[in-house]
Amino acid sequence: MSADCIFCSIVDGDIPARTVHETDSVLAFLDANPLARGHTLVIPKAHAQHVGDLNDELASDLFAAVTELTPRVQSVVGADGANVGINDGEAAGQEVPHVHVHIIPRFEGDGGAPLHAVGGDRPDLSDDEVDAVAEAIAE
Numbered sequence: 352m353s354a355d356c357i358f359c360s361i362v363d364g365d366i367p368a369r370t371v372h373e374t375d376s377v378l379a380f381l382d383a384n385p386l387a388r389g390h391t392l393v394i395p396k397a398h399a400q401h402v403g404d405l406n407d408e409l410a411s412d413l414f415a416a417v418t419e420l421t422p423r424v425q426s427v428v429g430a431d432g433a434n435v436g437i438n439d440g441e442a443a444g445q446e447v448p449h450v451h452v453h454i455i456p457r458f459e460g461d462g463g464a465p466l467h468a469v470g471g472d473r474p475d476l477s478d479d480e481v482d483a484v485a486e487a488i489a490e
């Protein structure tokens with residue numbers, strides 16, 4: 352737990368939230384500043400700042416909740432689709448330093464954008480550069 356983490360405070364019950372799902376290791380609640388009706392956050396109860404900080408079991412529990420909740424949320428609000436995503440790190444827009452998966456219901460013509468729109472200017476990469484990145488990640 353982290354003393355001044357708002358999501359740890361929600362887990363502890365010190366800050367109220369509209370909880371929609373809870374297991375021993377995972378909590379899901381409605382976003383307090385929703386981007387869409389039904390915007391849901393899914394978090395590990397244990398404090399972790401980055402996705403890479405999650406162990407295999409917790410990552411599995413977290414994604415199991417996401418796969419269960421995404422269609423349920425969509426159904427409840429009558430959405431046509433959903434964006435599921437994580438802002439990992441400040442540069443990526445992470446505002447609360449506790450891993451959270453956004454489930455954002457999407458509706459035809461809602462004026463939103465796909466996840467492809469979150470990137471900055473597209474890099475101009477040679478095939479060699481792309482190959483080098485792939486090899487380095489795979490190592």
Ligand SMILES: [Zn+2]
Pocket residue numbers: 352353356357358359360397398399448449
């Ligand atoms: Zn926390």
